Amino acid sequence: MSVLEQAAAARVAAIDLAGATRAEKDRALLLMADRLVERTDDIVHANGVDIANARENGLSESVIDRLALDPERVAAMADGLRQLAALPDPVGDVVRGSTLANGLELRQVRVPFGVVGMIYEGRPNVTADAAGICLKSGNAALLRGSGSAFSSNAAIVSVLRKAVADAGLPANTIQLLDATTRDSVKELMRARGLVDVLIPRGGASLIKTVVEQSTVPVIETGVGNCHVYVDSAADLEKALGVTLNSKTQRYSTCNTAESLLVHVEIADTFLPLILSSLAEAGVTVHGDARVSGYSDAVVTATEEDWGTEYLSPDISVAVVDSLDDALDHIRRYGTGHTEAIVSESTTATRRFVAGVDAAAVMVNASTRFTDGGEFGFGAEIGISTQKLHARGPMGLPELTSTKYVVTGNGHTR
Amino acid sequence: MSVLEQAAAARVAAIDLAGATRAEKDRALLLMADRLVERTDDIVHANGVDIANARENGLSESVIDRLALDPERVAAMADGLRQLAALPDPVGDVVRGSTLANGLELRQVRVPFGVVGMIYEGRPNVTADAAGICLKSGNAALLRGSGSAFSSNAAIVSVLRKAVADAGLPANTIQLLDATTRDSVKELMRARGLVDVLIPRGGASLIKTVVEQSTVPVIETGVGNCHVYVDSAADLEKALGVTLNSKTQRYSTCNTAESLLVHVEIADTFLPLILSSLAEAGVTVHGDARVSGYSDAVVTATEEDWGTEYLSPDISVAVVDSLDDALDHIRRYGTGHTEAIVSESTTATRRFVAGVDAAAVMVNASTRFTDGGEFGFGAEIGISTQKLHARGPMGLPELTSTKYVVTGNGHTR
Missing domain, CATH: 3.40.605.10 (Aldehyde Dehydrogenase; Chain A, domain 1)
Known part of the structure; x- marks a missing residue:
């Protein structure tokens, strides 16, 4: 037939x-x-x-x-x-x-x-x-x-x-x-x-x-260049946990984080910690010039990196000067799947939630939660973007x- | 620009x-x-x-x-x-x-x-x-x-x-x-x-x-080859009112009825009445052989008529042997906009509602009601089919x- x-x-x-x-x-x-x-x-x-x-x-x-x-x-x-x-x-x-x-x-x-x-x-x-x-x-x-x-x-x-x-x-x-x-x-x-x-x-x-x-x-369905944005008002421990889980809990899924954006004001404290944790987990960091300053292991990110859904132990990392810069970056390179913010500031999270145009926005939670099973739907035929x-x-x-x-x-x- | x-x-x-x-x-x-x-x-x-x-x-x-x-x-x-x-x-x-x-x-x-x-x-x-x-x-x-x-x-x-x-x-x-x-x-x-x-x-x-x-x-949006089906168990007065209103209240709209299907068991009583009312309203009837038997004014319907959205004072009319035949006809020629049944039988209306694949199904009501204003939406940007x-x-x-x-x-x- x-x-x-x-x-x-x-x-x-x-x-x-x-x-x-x-x-x-x-x-x-x-x-x-x-x-x-x-x-x-x-x-x-x-x-x-x-x-x-x-x-x-x-x-x-x-x-x-x-x-x-x-x-x-x-x-x-x-x-x-x-x-x-x-x-x-x-x-x-x-x-x-x-x-x-x-x-x-x-x-x-x-x-x-x-x-x-x-x-x-x-x-x-x-x-x-x-x-x-x-x-x-x-x-x-x-x-x-x-x-x-x-x-x-x-x-x-x-x-x-x-x-x-x-x-x-x-x-x-x-x-x-x-x-x-x-x-x-x-x-x-x-x-x-x-x-x-x-x-x-x-x-x-x-x-x-x-x-x-x-x-x-x-x-x-399904293409996910998901970002985790660590705000200046982030809790360090939550930022570490959410970033690591978003990237390393599973590499091959569309809700895995592929890019990390770090507010410049928290870069000095957060970046050394996360870079070392990512290295320990075997993840290669593709970073911008400012990120490279924190570790010799950082590979220089190309323009292509920012738009890449790696589906592998790789992550692109950039330092941003403001929440607006993070939003601009996500608008430019995101695929509208899942974007996460880690922040204790209600003003910042409110602006991020409103400003991000994606199927799911995570506040102080791993990108890996965008899933029919996790959402309690009982069955999932795919994730629409x-x-x-x-x-x-x-x-x-x-x-x-x-x-x-x-x-x-x-x-x- | x-x-x-x-x-x-x-x-x-x-x-x-x-x-x-x-x-x-x-x-x-x-x-x-x-x-x-x-x-x-x-x-x-x-x-x-x-x-x-x-x-x-x-x-x-x-x-x-x-x-x-x-x-x-x-x-x-x-x-x-x-x-x-x-x-x-x-x-x-x-x-x-x-x-x-x-x-x-x-x-x-x-x-x-x-x-x-x-x-x-x-x-x-x-x-x-x-x-x-x-x-x-x-x-x-x-x-x-x-x-x-x-x-x-x-x-x-x-x-x-x-x-x-x-x-x-x-x-x-x-x-x-x-x-x-x-x-x-x-x-x-x-x-x-x-x-x-x-x-x-x-x-x-x-x-x-x-x-x-x-x-x-x-x-x-909007293409509507809408049918009114008059069931064997129809109330004659409702059937007349709904059919006339569906066809003649306005000719140029997508929710106007373009086709009338009459159950054979009610044809003898209903068809003479509706054909005379439609003639009075200036509507040309394009009918099948059985419909032609009821009036000399009936124009013989071609295959094309059944699929035509006239948007004019014209209507195609057919006699059907059963509700299933009406459903088959609607499946073949309908555009999935609005389909109406006139019937006092709960069994018939239930089967019609379940069997018709359209944006709106009217039970004992005019097809002209498929409208954002009539539905109480306050605003309408179109009717999706x-x-x-x-x-x-x-x-x-x-x-x-x-x-x-x-x-x-x-x-x-």
């Missing part, structure tokens, strides 16, 4: 799925979870094909580790689906409602988008996650994973489709697209009218391509649209 | 404007209103240039009527701005908030988009409306009106910019783009990163062009994004 044929089949499935009750959807999710566990051997076996190909193609061990599935990881996928079943159904939620002066009853109700396209890289567990989140929010999913995980994804989707059908919902609620060719991405991006929203998850270049070429509405529709971690409600239902008794204007 | 230079100036203005309090914005809106009234003569004079050009170019009298300004219409623009001042400020609204298990305080707060681009046709009053709505919601506006209204729009924007500056806000909050060339539309559509959202208002072809070519996120971000009439909150503000005390993961 072509992508357009799959999308048309998804639309038909979406009509049925939109009318499914929470009980029906949860039953499907629980069956999907059980079947994944039952079919662990088949899934791990299919994964072996991908792993063998990856080794043959000379992919790095870290990539292979992300790709690999074992019984424990399959069980974790199943647990994710069970957790989804426990979450409230966003469909049918009344967002607002009122009775108008003329007696008309107005309700704005959450409804599924219909068909959601996902383009993603890497880990095969995203396949089960995305399928489950889409199903729970009443959407049919078109999944376009990476070529390197195609055998694993095919095995997972085959198990999930069978479970969905056995639970009485349409199997075409979940469909895997051909990942062996770029054409499937192109077709998906042009399937306006059949696909309601496209969510690219992956590297900056994938996201840029989709955003620029798709005629299907896109929710942009755009302003339209959803901004920040996206949970189940972010995968819905709304519909106005207006009830009268023969009302006319 | 080029469009990109104007967009860059708008971004700078937007930073200041985002920090403006409601009091500052309302003061500007009231001054804008006063100045429009004071400068009525200049505005009407500038409008005279557009009118003269329109006559020279042979535009129709109905187009010229929409273009024309007189003191009364200028006063109405001013009133619109005063009403905006009276509405609550959406900026700063806390959409949700909680304290997480670790003590982090989470707030999701409404913030302005930043820079909003509007592409519109026709009436010059849209210029003042759009400028006011953008200002109240904290957004800088880039206004691209029609070439035929350029002199009027230039006069209005000149007055508004001066008022905004005199009220202490940046004049570049409101900018008019060159309307004498199509290039300004193209540049605006490619100004990704400078313009946050683009709202096209006008005919289907304008909207299609913008949706397909813009790399700036778009909110699609897309599912992302905003669906249905868009008021002030729909012109905002959100930002998560997370406050801790040195919190780390």
Whole structure:
């Protein structure tokens, strides 16, 4: 089947799925979870094909580790689906409602988008996650994973489709697209009218391509050049803790800090401490001229450094003369993901919160908290860095649209 | 200035404007209103240039009527701005908030988009409306009106910019783009990163062009092929009233009904009545074979008729064998704007509401109610027919994004 044929089949499935009750959807999710566990051997076996190909193609061990599935990881996928079943159904939620002066009853109700396209890289567990989140929010999913995980994804989707059908919902609620060719991405991006929203998850270049070429509405995710700004009125201990955690708790995530801005008035006390802690953690500092004065280990930062999302044990560090200079720097180089201030001054934090244009602003807290799990959403399909529709971690409600239902008794204007 | 230079100036203005309090914005809106009234003569004079050009170019009298300004219409623009001042400020609204298990305080707060681009046709009053709505919601506006209204729009924007500056806000909050060339539309559509959202208002072809070519996120508005479905369990009087009102209360609006679907079981009683009422109102009926059997005046409907938004005294009418057939027809030809059912059956209305995928579903009420004013929003910048971000009439909150503000005390993961 072509992508357009799959999308048309998804639309038909979406009509049925939109009318499914929470009980029906949860039953499907629980069956999907059980079947994944039952079919662990088949899934791990299919994964072996991908792993063998990856080794043959000379992919790095870290990539292979992300790709690999074992019984424990399959069980974790199943647990994710069970957790989804426990979450409230966003469909049918009344967002607002009122009775108008003329007696008309107005309700704005959450409804599924219909068909959601996902383009993603890497880990095969995203396949089960995305399928489950889409199903729970009443959407049919078109999944376009990476070529390197195609055998694993095919095995997972085959198990999930069978479970969905056995639970009485349409199997075409979940469909895997051909990942062996770029054409499937192109077709998906042009399937306006059949696909309601496209969510690219992956590297900056994938996201840029989709955003620029798709005629299907896109929710942009994930590129994070996040800053920690240590204000002149910062508490030293909090500044150290927040900076270190933001940078070193995990290097590969979009909410990891990539840049540190230090107010000139606190530079003499704070910089020696943080530079030594970062060195101890094995982080390379790319600093401006003023930062270099504090340590010989500092690599001179280039213009490119300020705009780089390292995703590695590297950080760019600059001394700024004022909070306004910090805001200007963030406006210029930030990606609108997460920006943090460490300060005891209410005036400074108020100005920073108002002045920063980002999905999340942290006050005396690590950038690593921008996460659907940490925010208590229970499920996350990605972190939106755009302003339209959803901004920040996206949970189940972010995968819905709304519909106005207006009830009268023969009302006319 | 080029469009990109104007967009860059708008971004700078937007930073200041985002920090403006409601009091500052309302003061500007009231001054804008006063100045429009004071400068009525200049505005009407500038409008005279557009009118003269329109006559020279042979535009129709109905187009010229929409273009024309007189003191009364200028006063109405001013009133619109005063009403905006009276509405609550959406900026700063806390959409949700909680304290997480670790003590982090989470707030999701409404913030302005930043820079909003509007592409519109026709009436010059849209210029003042759009400028006011953008200002109240904290957004800088880039206004691209029609070439035929350029002199009027230039006069209005000149007055508004001066008022905004005199009220202490940046004049570049409101900018008019060159309307004498199509290039300004193209540049605006490619100004990704400078313009946050683009709202096209006008005919289907304008909207299609913008949706397909813009790399700036778009909110699609306004094409409405709206249906009234008269169910077998309809109350005849309500069915007559709702159908007539939906079609004839105004012909040129997107929420006007363009198609009528009648359940076969009620056709014998309802069709003779409605066909005679529509004929009396001067409406031409384009009917299928079964409808033609009820009146000689019925024009045979072509396949094209079912998908046509007439915006004129025409309506397509079909007899359907079931509610499911009505839903199928609406899925095939509807534009997702407004669909109405007339029925006394709770089962039928429940199925219709669930089965129709549209911005608004009317139960025993006229399609003409889909309107920001009727919904009590106080202001409307258009009616979105897309599912992302905003669906249905868009008021002030729909012109905002959100930002998560997370406050801790040195919190780390």
